[in-house]
Amino acid sequence: MDIKTPSNPSRKATARVKNPLPAPTQCHHCSGLVRIGTHEEVYGRDYSDWPYVYLCEGCGAYVGLHPFTAIPLGTLADKRTREARKSCKLPFERIWRSGRMSRTEAYKWLADKMGIPTDECHFGWFSAEQCQTAMTHCNEWLSR
Ligand SMILES: [Zn+2]
Numbered sequence: 001m002d003i004k005t006p007s008n009p010s011r012k013a014t015a016r017v018k019n020p021l022p023a024p025t026q027c028h029h030c031s032g033l034v035r036i037g038t039h040e041e042v043y044g045r046d047y048s049d050w051p052y053v054y055l056c057e058g059c060g061a062y063v064g065l066h067p068f069t070a071i072p073l074g075t076l077a078d079k080r081t082r083e084a085r086k087s088c089k090l091p092f093e094r095i096w097r098s099g100r101m102s103r104t105e106a107y108k109w110l111a112d113k114m115g116i117p118t119d120e121c122h123f124g125w126f127s128a129e130q131c132q133t134a135m136t137h138c139n140e141w142l143s144r
């Protein structure tokens with residue numbers, strides 16, 4: 001049997017990920033070493049059939065993986081970053097859920113506002129500061 005793990009990822013799933021980020025080896029928050037951990041370690045239980053994370057041994061920052069790959073979903077997030085990503089994404093979601101822009105258009109619009117390429121415009125890639133900037137742009141748009 002061919003058991004898939006992050007060290008033996010699915011080639012098909014890996015090929016499907018557009019613009020993959022490299023696997024983190026050192027934490028950009030604390031310079032700690034990063035290893036593969038599991039959902040159980042960070043959430044207390046496994047949440048999917050790909051229950052892996054990159055986990056910093058220093059500060060506990062983590063990020064999940066695209067299913068059946070070793071590709072991180074974003075950059076390592078400490079508690080502050082995780083909370084910023086969660087709360088700052090809400091006004092963004094209100095924009096495209098309003099139907100006044102499609103989700104794709106909304107990402108293009110936000111990338112333009114933030115001066116970054118559209119394929120780098122993901123809340124999972126943002127720092128806490130970038131999340132705040134994104135939220136400010138979204139709230140301005142929503143209050144127009
Ligand atoms: Zn760290």
